[in-house]
Amino acid sequence: MRKKPEDELAKAQVLPRSVTVGGSRIETDVVETGRIYAHEYRDRERPALAGLSIGHGNITAGTLGCYVLDKANGNRLSILSNNHVLADINRGVAGDPIYQPGPADLPKAPENIIARLTRFVPIDFGGTNYVDCAVADLDVDCAVVDDVRGDMTRPSREQPAVGLLFAGQSFDGVETRTFLCPINEVAARLNVEMTAGAGARSAVRPEDAQPPGAPVQKTGRTSEYTTGRIVDIDVMLEINMGDGSSALFDNQIAVTGMSCPGDSGSIVCRGGSGAVSTMNCGCVFLAAAEEFTGVPWSQEWEPIRYARDKYLANSLTGRWVIDTFFDNRNQENLVTRVQDGYEGEVPEEDRAFVQAVYGQYFSEVKVALYAPDRDDIRVTQQHVTETQDAINRARKYMLPEEADAVQEVFELCRDRVLGKNGRELIALLDDETLYQRIREIAAASDSISDPYA
Template sequence: MAGPDEWRAARPLVRQARDQLWERFQGDRNIVGIGFGPPSRGGRLQDTPACVIRVAHKVPLDQLAPGKAVPSTMDIRGHTIETDVVETGRFYAQEFREKERPALCGISVGHRDITAGTLGCLVKDLRDNDRLLMLSNNHVLANQNVCQAGDPIFQPGPYDWDNVPVPGNIIAKLTRWVPLLWNGPYNRVDAAVAAPDDDCSVYDDMKGDMTRPTSAQPAVGLLFAGSKAETLLNPIDDVMTALGVEMVFGPAARSTVTADDVIPPGAAVQKTGRTTEYTTGRIVAIDQIVSVTYDHGNWATFDDTIVTTAMSQGGDSGSVVCRGGSGASGFVFTCQFLATAEELTGVPFTQEWLSFSYARDKFLANTVAGRWLIDTLYLNESTAMYRSAEVRPQVPDEDRAFAQALYSQHGGDMKLALMNPDRDDIRVSEQFLLDAEESLARARKYMLPEEADAAAQTIALVRARGIVGKNGRDLITMLDDPELLAKLKEIAASTGSLVDPDD
């Protein structure tokens, strides 16, 4: 075991090791972060400081190309620094219910052109006579730099409007933001503030049992991203400095993380967010350089990030994270099927869970074919999980890159169509079907022949029904057709392996 003094002395040494490794491996997209924390052995955190390398997918040592292996130890100023490689998946910016007045912290907000995020807390504007401002992320309030000062901020966020803009939902106007730097340069924070409207009641407290940041429960960070395994925070001190704001209760209501906070099991923290509401976890790393994926194929590198155990999902971005709580997160991701699909392809399906579940419950479940598809998916989920585990080692980088390129091309439109199927500007294109056919051609080698044939028949069926040019509402109408359901059942039966929920 290492004592507190040993942890404190190791921090600057690990930081130097981190910088050397990042310079060497920053072009490797499988490495998503490097920072200071305890290593893990057999699923247990060890009470020794180390340089921890976070990867999207762990690759056996004998399968790594020369020069790609991370050294097991590093010599820094005459000291031996241990390293550890941890698989976390990729990190994604977590933008993603009801209207509340007075508006409390921890609830749904967002710029008019995003889905929804979280109102973190209220802060004082040091540049304007301590007026109160709402704190959240750039990608929640400022639409990833695509904005202007004065843009309206909605509560609830646009995702939670039920697709009907309501002027009465405007709660604030965008004041300022820290621009996000894409594809290389270091960022310190993903943060923005907005000024509440004079006639809008915003109450300086937190929804639920957690309280706002105080000296008894100081804030340590602003939640901005996460994966299925961990959550990322910007240090709250950096956020305050970058935006020129301060906590309502002053500097005593925020706390700097130190080496002591990562000594296993890690300092307990808590948050209240739009999606997962109240959760608690523990700090597992600090001083993290990390790569985060945003919409439209953009990615951003952040320095000095705080890493916690998993305590968030899409829509929790902007939550303020404070000291306190039990630290026992008990956090389980909503959909293991999507998490497995993400592992296979590198496409952020897990971060689209809310879009999928919203469309499923509001639209798909109200059609005869849609209900059958939903039930079939869940009834055959265990088989799909098993098969995915078998094929995962066989998926080459070029197929993963192809899937990610398709997501970058079509993912944004698909998300918007899921939220609002009546949009006339988003329709099925011939290119979309061609891409689907190319995807099937690539996937055939991972499928049983009868499964591949069934998929080809399904694509041919929807093509024959004139799917090109249809919008989301047209597709919903198509799915509410007993004849289409009968055809889909025939195709499913031809595989000999799919369990029909109606049998």
């Protein structure tokens, strides 16, 4: 992960310059790579199967649910997934390109276009919704296989589909739920049919939710193949759609937690072992931040993960941030201390402030993240002023030395970031002087564990 100079290593830790194997001399080296993450089901694959990464050009990534026959379009073989995956929450128009993999997993390119948006059921933010679904017409030149990647098969009479996965909670061991739109409702409203016929979809029944619940399975872009059980049917719930807006859904299906962000659009079928999956989709800091602020940080895991893998993992300061806060389990004491001290006591004005900043700026941040060279998105004095306001509000939740460290880092970076665009901010992460100074500031706080110390 990190290559240290030889003079920083004990003699026993230094690799030999070469080794002899079977009479042959082989040179050795250590290559610094940063942290390496599994791609899961996020690569470009042809022929393309269900369960892979997919998405409209303006989103991060979701899941190719399954192939269906579009009865309104001459029974053409088409892709079934969510509105928020294929149609960017009502913003898409017919003919928009659909990419495999989704933009978060590989930059958009003509050769990655797999289909074109055909239509979607609009999400009504002022009324009641029953489905989150869309269909896309396959590109005639794209090679596909009507099957599901991994351990599942396509929906069939033996393992019929029961729902289309569109929402859920899943992080850090909390008891979680995943939510599905009933597949019969999806098929009726989109006017599509399973490729194996109507017998390849199934309504849920009250007895399906009787403990331990009927077993179900899914394959998704992020958590791949998982199993679970039906918990409730005819569920009404409010869903945060990821852009600060909420929509009411009724007559939904709840299953045990079996998904992470990026799994949206997965087809869920009867069958599988019924083993309840243990999901961990984010990090302890995001889970705690969501609990305290009411901002859906777990729903934003994909752009956060993109920033981590694309930018942080390739810079000095970024790798240190990853290893100190994303992956260093020694930091859990920070979260535990904050939870113990402030659970249920966060002033409403603080929550409202964070929610307002999130609603005003996070969409802009995501645009800058995926298009860092845009000159019209730069750090302004208002950004700096509101950051200082946020630090002042956060002091009550930190130990004095932590608050002092945050303030010192802010003052160190304030003038450096003002007026810069995304690309220029990314370059700062590789500034050796800045990197060393930030580590020195963090070292002054006994509660922050530096994994490189």
